[in-house]
Amino acid sequence: MNVALTIDNIKVEAQTGKTILEAARSVGIYIPALCSHPYLPPISILKGKAKNGIFRNGVFIKGGETDKRLEGCQLCLVEIEGREGFFRSCDEPVNEGIVIYTATMQLRQIRSDNLAKILSEHPHTCLVCPQREGCDTLSCSLDVPKNERCCQKFSNCELRKVAEYIGVKPDLFRYIPVNLPVVEQEPLFKWDYNLCINCLRCVRVCEEVRGVKALGYALVENEVTVGCIGPTLKESGCKFCGACVEVCPTGALSDKEMRGGERVSSLVPCKNACPAEIDIPKYVNLIAQKRFADALAVIRGKVPFPGVLCRVCPHPCEDVCRRKFINESINIKELKRNAAEHDKKISKQNFKITPKTGKKVAIIGSGPAGLTCGYYLSKLGHQVVIYEALSEPGGMLRVGIPKYRLPRKILDQEIEDIKRMGVEIKTNT
Numbered sequence: 001m002n003v004a005l006t007i008d009n010i011k012v013e014a015q016t017g018k019t020i021l022e023a024a025r026s027v028g029i030y031i032p033a034l035c036s037h038p039y040l041p042p043i044s045i046l047k048g049k050a051k052n053g054i055f056r057n058g059v060f061i062k063g064g065e066t067d068k069r070l071e072g073c074q075l076c077l078v079e080i081e082g083r084e085g086f087f088r089s090c091d092e093p094v095n096e097g098i099v100i101y102t103a104t105m106q107l108r109q110i111r112s113d114n115l116a117k118i119l120s121e122h123p124h125t126c127l128v129c130p131q132r133e134g135c136d137t138l139s140c141s142l143d144v145p146k147n148e149r150c151c152q153k154f155s156n157c158e159l160r161k162v163a164e165y166i167g168v169k170p171d172l173f174r175y176i177p178v179n180l181p182v183v184e185q186e187p188l189f190k191w192d193y194n195l196c197i198n199c200l201r202c203v204r205v206c207e208e209v210r211g212v213k214a215l216g217y218a219l220v221e222n223e224v225t226v227g228c229i230g231p232t233l234k235e236s237g238c239k240f241c242g243a244c245v246e247v248c249p250t251g252a253l254s255d256k257e258m259r260g261g262e263r264v265s266s267l268v269p270c271k272n273a274c275p276a277e278i279d280i281p282k283y284v285n286l287i288a289q290k291r292f293a294d295a296l297a298v299i300r301g302k303v304p305f306p307g308v309l310c311r312v313c314p315h316p317c318e319d320v321c322r323r324k325f326i327n328e329s330i331n332i333k334e335l336k337r338n339a340a341e342h343d344k345k346i347s348k349q350n351f352k353i354t355p356k357t358g359k360k361v362a363i364i365g366s367g368p369a370g371l372t373c374g375y376y377l378s379k380l381g382h383q384v385v386i387y388e389a390l391s392e393p394g395g396m397l398r399v400g401i402p403k404y405r406l407p408r409k410i411l412d413q414e415i416e417d418i419k420r421m422g423v424e425i426k427t428n429t
């Protein structure tokens with residue numbers, strides 16, 4: 001059921017159960033929010049779930065017994081007509097007929113104060129320095145001490161975006177470093193607690209989305225303090241999925257491999273190393289779900305020879321697999337073979353061919369390039385004829401690879417699949 005409400009004089013319809021923040025976002029009204037995340041439940045879901053202690057850098061930090069109200073960042077506050085006070089839009093449900101204001105003078109002032117509170121415990125030179133664009137963080141012309149400078153997320157953190165919207169007070173308190181642990185010995189991730197704003201996004205994604213519960217928080221001297229539930233991530237049951245790193249709004253949780261401007265190649269090196277750029281994480285995930293036909297469809301989206309590839313490819317993807325930093329690389333080539341051998345022809349029945357275009361294409365040579373070309377052109381609806389000088393199609397796949405590595409039955413099957421797409425192959429021509 002939908003309810004009608006008004007946000008900043010704009011009529012909005014929203015589903016019952018949605019929050020004011022979600023309703024505002026649905027019509028493009030921006031409300032700054034740091035602890036909230038579109039894919040996560042509000043921070044209040046963790047209320048009452050404080051641990052009696054958490055680990056930071058292998059050291060157990062004892063927490064208090066009592067839980068306090070998890071108030072979050074308090075940046076998403078709004079006013080509701082006819083009601084006293086300010087309300088956290090990330091946690092306040094929509095109601096029929098309510099009238100909401102998101103940017104009154106008073107709200108701006110409170111948000112600015114609340115942001116100042118967050119920044120008093122977070123390095124913020126990068127937010128106010130006039131030379132921040134292009135800063136290498138190594139040398140500083142303002143002589144800001146190293147531990148007060150910007151982190152490796154420079155110019156790409158959510159905290160900065162929110163701070164730019166709200167505005168940073170000119171009389172901001174100086175950040176005094178307290179030298180919290182920086183954990184660098186874990187595989188894949190670095191955890192710098194000095195940059196943590198205790199938004200608990202990482203705890204929520206690990207618990208509510210991934211269902212792992214490797215992270216938690218404790219109330220230490222009544223302050224929310226986040227960490228692992230065991231001495232290390234591995235001992236906490238972490239699956240190293242990276243979801244916590246992905247949602248962290250600051251540089252507190254970061255990926256060691258992440259190189260500026262090379263996000264996909266840093267974080268998905270297998271796909272980057274694959275000469276055909278096959279979406280390896282996607283098909284490995286489908287194989288894990290036993291959806292072999294769907295996995296093969298992903299492979300065929302780039303290369304029409306899954307059965308050949310899983311036998312002859314030198315698998316450069318496995319050399320760069322990030323799992324080797326935890327235990328060992330994923331056996332991608334054998335997984336592909338497993339999918340190819342489970343192929344129940346479903347993916348082949350689902351071959352989608354666009355309507356005929358009436359255009360004709362002649363291809364010289366039925367080696368892997370010619371066959372691949374024919375396959376995709378045929379899928380696009382063109383009439384394809386491949387001319388082959390030898391008596392059998394396959395080119396180097398047939399004459400260059402020994403039979404014990406690539407049984408001819410497999411090659412013939414995959415060439416037959418291509419012919420079934422409508423590709424005509426004329427041999428001895």
Ligand code: SF4
Nearest residue numbers: 206238239241242244
């Ligand atoms: S990487 Fe580990 S701690 Fe982070 S969300 Fe995944 S399982 Fe949880």
Ligand code: SF4
Nearest residue numbers: 196197199200202248
């Ligand atoms: S590590 Fe990041 S996501 Fe987790 S509480 Fe700290 S700032 Fe939030």
Ligand code: SF4
Nearest residue numbers: 126151154157250251
């Ligand atoms: S997370 Fe890093 S880049 Fe962002 S404000 Fe903090 S120190 Fe600066």
Ligand code: FES
Nearest residue numbers: 033036072073090
């Ligand atoms: S986003 Fe609502 S309290 Fe932080």
